Amino acid sequence: MLTRRNFLKYSLAGAAGLAVPATIKASTGTAPAAGTATDKRWVFLVDSTKCVGCGMCVKACKNENEVPYDANVSRTWVERYVVTKDGKVHADSPKAARDGFTTQTIDQGHHGKEIIKPADISKAFFVPKLCNHCENPACVQVCPVGATYQTKEGVVLVDRTWCIGCGYCIMACPYGVRFFHPVYHTAEKCTFCVHRLHAGLKPACVEACPFGARQIGNRNDPNDPVTKTILNNKVQVLKEEYGTKPQVYYLGLSMEVK
Amino acid sequence: MVHGEIWTMKELFTYPNEYIYWSVQIVMYPFMTGLVAGAFVLSSLYHVFGIKELKDIARFALVFSFALLFAAPMPIMLHLQHPFRGINVMMTPHFTSAIAAFGIVFFTYGAIVASELWFLYRKHFVDKALALREKQDKSFVEQLWYLLYGTLTLGSYDVSDEALHRDEKAIKVLAGIGIPVACFLHGYAGFIFGSVKANALWMTPLMPVIFIMSAIVSGIALCMLTYIVVMEIRKFMMKRSRKTWQQSLEEVKGAEMHVVKMTAKYLVLFLVLAITLEFLDLIFRGYTAVKSWDVLRSVIYERDFYDIFIMQYGIGNLVPLLLFLVPGLTIRRTILGVLLVLFGVFMMRWNVVIGGQAFSLTFAGYMHYLLPIVPHDWETAKEGLVGAVGIFVMPFVLFWFIAKVFPVFGETNKAH
């Protein structure tokens, strides 16, 4: 509840507020968000070795979450990395891979198309990306009005009725998962399909992936297969150096992944 | 069409959702706030430190700073996707965000400038209000003026020497408090950028300090420019009319040159400080060469070389520095100098805001900003050349109105 007293407290905390995150981070650590053991904490597991780049996840996500199908933005996307024998990395994600990868040419945007001879390829792989629902979400920290927030289950959401559309959260996200919704003109991002989770279903992208490259799990449940995989296997997260503590774990990630 | 797509040209490997979301209005925003802060600091140099040479320009700078103050939030309003919700920043501030401080800092600062102006012009308001009160059968317009001045006195008609003395003391105190607040106002604009850890170009603790320095530079430059223009108009009027003036034409000319020379010294001082800090930042980045340096180097030394080294440092900093340092400063040279300085500071903002988005978060791709010149819808108008120029013109228009209530010249000698 918001009382005047609260407001004054926060106002006084003003300058100090900017310095607070560091201290809180320290006390939270990697432990699950405050709450009882029965609380869930959703985490995601991507097995990038299984991904074939069909883009069914992107298609499903756009349909499920009413992100205009032809707009060049997406809550989730798939990247392709082709490493040639000279060590060069060639990567792309045309139309966020909504239609899958159906040619060998690499889309370099304004730079044109790049054709790589099969004989030159030393390795290649696909990497699905989505919001990391970080433990310390930088995007939430910088929202000036409290329009984006993290729920107790760890999901980062945006309030479409409160967002002013300043774009600060888009700038603050190191993973580039946010964008302006073409219809609502508010910041938009992956929700882990909370509406499906609450109905006992899996997120649309998980459901749509034929190859089992995407899985969702509850980190607070030690018997959850995803939790087990994360604990028992060599997993990685993206851009760890930003201190955001991302909660999308990757199996078989290569160092070339940006 | 996705916001930002129309003016973003993507190259090599970028994430699908990346566009230039912060466009020209976000360049204008720190530019305008910088002018506010700079103008205020200039006026305070006289009020607080008693630098007598700046007396003439001080009052002018304060009024101008007030006009700029109203123009400063406008770029943000034009930038927001939901401008009418902008009030949420005051209603539910989230202080872990640098932007949330805007509401508070801006309001505090506005209150200080307005109060200072009130003390400075109190006698003028009282005089006007009393004169109008005496007058029989006021016209409708005069009624309005009377109402306005009556309100502006805030019910205090005491203009005894003792009271005026107290006014002066209050001005001094306010100007004193105002300097750190003005620096904070702009320092926080720098903090907005400096604290974005996701952006390799922005993230440096030097950012707020660099912003403050260049803010003061631009504020002084704009005040000098406007001052010169106003003085030239006055001189022109003096030549034209046969009315006897308080000062002779020669006196005005001499006074103008003196003010300009003095102010130019401070301009050069802050300009040197700003450049030093910027180069410190650049050298440090090159030397430490962390992960992002490869892509930053390619942006700074290759893609944006022209914008950064030719436009900003060359034309915007080095040339004016030479213009001011070569002895025998003239008005014309000053005008050229301050115009270039203003341009240089604008380019600095541009290179920070647009340059910071010139490379992708992947560090393996680039984005090029194509400023919409000819608007074909509301979005390309407000976030294009038209919007930017509109914002730049706004404080001058506002100044014209505000100067009607707060006369900047004319009564200078009588009031204090």
Next chain:
Amino acid sequence: MKNHVFRPLIVVIGIVLLILAARFVYVPKDFGSYERGYIYSWHRQGDENFWNKFTIKYQGKEYCKDCHEKNFTSINKSPHRIIICENCHGPAIDHPSEARSKLVIDKSREQCYRCHVKLPYPDTARGRIKGFLDPEQHNPGMECVTCHDPHDPKLGGA
């Protein structure tokens, strides 16, 4: 009249009180800091409901079982069993109903290219799926479904 110096301050305090009053009216009552504290969960709690209640569009494979038994059983015997029906037919929300009595049937070759254009990537799952480096070589200009039944691709064959 002595203390005129403080008049601007009174005006400022007045404005601040006005803002506070405006807040009281304007800010929803459920706005506050929740489980993750002021930093990470300063928000309007009602919005969580908006997202929790968001409409579910993808119904899942089991949903089709009873009405489209033939396709369901045949696809389950084929290598395409891993692909949920809605990937090819679109979200089945409101199906079957007046609004959506039939789902999309996309017979385009592009639909199948997603997986069956062979990409020469060694040691990847994609490289192992049967297909063609150049799909335009495999019976160009014809819909794949003329020869292959997507629900039972193995049996089909010209």
